[in-house]
């Protein structure tokens with residue numbers, strides 16, 4: 001691995017080009033920051049240098065401060081590892097240098113990388129360079145002066161949008177906003193930047209310190225109003241995260257007391273936020289997500305992914321149409337197969353609606369939408385399957401139907417074709433039982449809506465070949481999903497881990513706890529909605545089918561709640577027919593439906609589990625724990641039985657597939673934050689009172705007793721299914 005370094009070359013034009021070399025993204029590791037200081041001081045000292053250009057090697061300016069440093073601060077609690085860069089390097093050494101500095105930006109300038117460029121006296125960029133301050137996604141705020149300089153260059157509303165929503169822009173937009181001074185081709189970038197720096201030194205171009213500017217800030221009252229609106233919005237969109245309000249506090253400081261005062265406050269707040277649980281969770285998710293692309297015996301074997309250009313999707317329902325949408329949006333040719341013209345046109349219509357929805361929400365241009373739809377072809381037979389590289393079956397969860405389809409596609413497709421199923425629960429060995437192609441059979445489990453949700457759970461059986469897994473991972477990345485490779489068991493890793501979630505919610509209701517209170521508490525914890533609203537959204541058919549599969553697979557820990565059947569008997573089917581636990585009316589938010597209460601009473605009478613026939617008294621915290629600890633318990637079994645490569649894969653899957661709050665780091669990380677011992681003793685106590693559903697797993701018991709985190713690697717004696 002190349003050693004991170006900073007180089008300096010001084011040309012005949014008396015311009016020193018200082019270059020950051022730290023592949024792949026030129027992260028600002030501590031030696032890089034030290035190297036920058038040293039080279040800037042040297043350039044300032046040398047008489048043969050009149051101006052400086054700062055750039056990054058390998059076609060990228062910089063992906064920002066080295067996030068590994070945050071991780072080591074999280075492990076040690078030692079904040080002194082965070083360097084004092086903002087004042088010492090950016091203000092004193094770069095912005096206040098006696099020689100002008102120009103940033104030559106290409107590829108990307110993110111976080112601390114962009115902040116270095118903001119401290120320069122001009123910025124020249126190559127086309128389509130990505131510029132942004134995504135620090136809030138790591139639970140912190142920009143810490144190298146970005147909260148002060150960005151508003152001064154692009155105005156307060158745009159700067160707040162870029163920081164609070166971590167929204168990056170391209171250099172073309174940056175030019176329009178005044179963030180970038182000129183856009184030139186990559187070949188010309190250094191030449192023009194050197195000339196620009198020379199021109200500033202010779203006073204042919206203005207020498208501007210961003211921190212001193214106030215022309216784009218507007219009046220104090222305007223600024224106050226903008227910040228107030230942003231605060232209200234952040235309260236709604238990021239209620240459990242401190243960094244949003246903190247960022248606005250720091251921006252406000254700079255508006256009221258000047259940029260330098262803002263920089264000082266920013267530096268303090270940045271360091272405080274690094275040690276919050278939010279930052280710990282988000283930094284963990286950042287690395288955990290990247291770790292999912294490393295799969296032992298697959299990505300370390302020297303195999304290369306084979307191109308997948310044409311995919312057949314079988315079934316044009318909600319899932320099939322979503323999957324087809326995701327594929328065509330990434331330029332993959334799709335054949336959609338249905339059993340009759342009526343279903344086929346419905347499937348195609350759903351895809352068109354999906355694509356149009358993205359255009360309406362401004363996530364896709366009209367041109368790209370039209371181009372994507374030209375890649376779709378609807379068919380009623382297998383004749384188009386003769387040259388497909390992959391089939392994704394997405395029909396209803398019926399074993400005989402899936403077995404029939406797999407026998408047919410084995411004959412209809414070329415021998416290299418990947419045979420994937422989007423089943424969310426059925427054992428893949430059973431699906432492929434009637435074929436001779438077990439090595440090509442794999443699960444491609446998308447989450448609904450498939451063109452929006454980022455997770456792709458790749459289910460590998462003992463027979464699936466490494467090449468097939470690798471190819472599917474590559475397809476997943478090509479369609480902008482995060483592929484997580486898991487083993488083959490009932491519900492696979494994600495649905496299996498989360499099956500106790502709805503179950504425990506039903507136990508609580510049958511113990512006398514109010515459904516709407518449960519939903520409110522789970523939403524406040526950070527999931528987008530509670531278990532009952534989620535059940536309404538999915539429709540009760542799904543709830544019945546899924547609970548049957550888990551009841552068969554795990555009868556010892558299944559709670560049979562009569563509630564859903566009673567709701568169906570009452571003519572309810574959740575959001576589908578507008579009536580569930582909530583009432584759904586077009587254009588308004590779901591309203592709790594009090595007429596559901598007698599049905600709940602009936603369920604309670606049937607189960608009769610309330611101690612002494614009276615509703616239990618329980619705190620808000622206990623409600624959340626009684627719903628989530630059984631999920632942690634199941635996660636422990638999934639880890640113990642070796643169905644995921646590493647614990648952090650379950651964290652990523654829970655965040656991207658189940659919308660578990662990323663700022664809590666994912667299900668296992670959160671459990672370790674809460675403490676295995678507390679989880680174990682709580683489950684044990686509930687088992688005594690409420691039965692075996694809560695019984696702690698062997699893995700949890702052992703780790704809690706030995707004081708080992710749940711995320712610590714599973715011992716090599718355990719059986720890995722991967």
Ligand SMILES: C[C@H](O)CC(=O)SCCNC(=O)CCNC(=O)[C@H](O)C(C)(C)COP(=O)(O)OP(=O)(O)OC[C@H]1O[C@@H](n2cnc3c(N)ncnc32)[C@H](O)[C@@H]1OP(=O)(O)O
Pocket residue numbers: 024025027028063064065066067068108110111112113115134135138141142143144146287290291
């Ligand atoms: C003081 C400052 O204000 C604080 C900061 O600057 S905090 C940092 C702000 N910057 C960011 O948040 C950017 C984070 N990085 C990214 O979003 C993306 O990595 C990227 C857009 C730069 C590149 O994406 P992509 O090309 O898909 O590559 P990706 O797989 O993500 O990253 C490549 C490698 O670089 C590493 N990396 C990326 N950015 C990094 C960073 N800022 N620090 C350390 N490592 C980083 C990744 O961990 C990965 O390592 P691996 O190969 O060992 O898994």
